């Protein structure tokens with residue numbers, strides 16, 4: 172049976188890798204809808220190559236460029252609302268949109284009772300409790316695409332069966348692995364802790380974008396350099412698996428072979444290992460509970476000489492603990508942190524603040540959180556707006 176797929180954010184790193192997975196498994200998956208923000212040229216190329224029934228552009232300024240260039244018979248829609256509507260056009264919706272803009276896609280897919288292959292972690296970070304409500308829609312399910320959460324999903328297979336059978340909870344903790352990003356070694360060589368944070372203050376954008384093991388979009392790559400991404404993944408794990416923050420740990424594992432682990436009350440730890448290739452978690456989310464036949468890299472055990480693990484340097488990379496703090500505060504605090512971080516990373520990428528200021532903008536913005544507990548999407552949008560305003564103001568104060 173062929174599974175139909177809609178890909179929102181088809182022109183990005185996750186989107187193009189989803190298309191690679193589908194190209195390698197044409198007998199299993201069919202693309203019926205694709206959407207991007209403003210990368211019109213690539214979107215049109217994808218439409219000619221994959222012949223989806225529907226194409227969407229979130230930014231309607233460029234609508235004419237796309238409409239006239241699509242293959243005959245392709246339906247075209249433009250604007251953010253129409254873009255999110257594509258989420259329900261297929262069996263599986265891949266949400267590869269970056270940032271807060273991905274939330275409407277998540278909500279539409281789940282409310283439509285679809286499987287959501289979720290790369291857009293910001294949906295869960297900003298609106299976890301609201302996403303949890305729509306997740307109860309009959310037929311709706313989330314398959315995580317983040318490699319760490321796909322790993323946890325695999326490690327918890329027996330645990331889910333035991334829970335469904337009414338057995339007691341025997342899960343002790345989740346251990347989320349982190350590559351440590353491009354500055355792990357530099358931080359250690361600088362002496363670690365606050366001294367390292369000072370030494371890293373003015374690293375360049377190119378240095379922050381040079382991730383040692385993963386090739387990803389610019390926003391998440393910068394987030395990996397500050398460990399903000401790992402912090403967001405802790406919040407994501409809390410929302411996805413319902414495990415308390417005290418039972419979610421982070422360990423640095425520079426080789427990015429062990430993608431995460433689950434430890435049980437009897438001392439057993441189950442880990443998922445594979446080469447660092449996002450095609451694997453994407454294919455897992457599309458095919459689960461089946462798997463695809465194409466291997467996306469296979470571990471050569473004779474070449475793999477060692478796997479290292481170490482504690483994260485929480486002082487040199489304070490964004491990690493900011494995420495734990497925001498998660499524990501709850502309410503709209505994670506949404507505040509996410510919005511502040513989007514503003515700070517954008518300012519860094521455009522040369523307005525230095526790398527060291529990202530954590531400072533995030534910390535000051537979070538400390539201004541108003542304690543709100545959002546009950547609706549409107550409340551989340553308002554929290555996002557307020558936090559962006561606060562962060563923008565702080566960026567203006569500290570800019571270079």
Ligand SMILES: NC(=O)c1ccc[n+]([C@@H]2O[C@H](COP(=O)([O-])OP(=O)(O)OC[C@H]3O[C@@H](n4cnc5c(N)ncnc54)[C@H](OP(=O)(O)O)[C@@H]3O)[C@@H](O)[C@H]2O)c1
Pocket residue numbers: 179180181182183184185186206207208209210211229254266267268269270272290291292293316317318385386387388389390391449
């Ligand atoms: N890349 C990875 O390996 C990876 C791994 C784990 C999780 N993730 C998560 O996956 C998500 C996507 O990351 P990425 O690295 O693929 O990002 P990316 O390469 O920057 O791609 C982002 C995609 O989102 C679209 N987009 C941007 N703004 C939009 C808007 N306002 N409305 C609708 N679409 C919009 C972009 O369209 P245009 O091209 O037209 O701008 C593009 O297709 C993020 O949440 C990230 O944290 C990524």
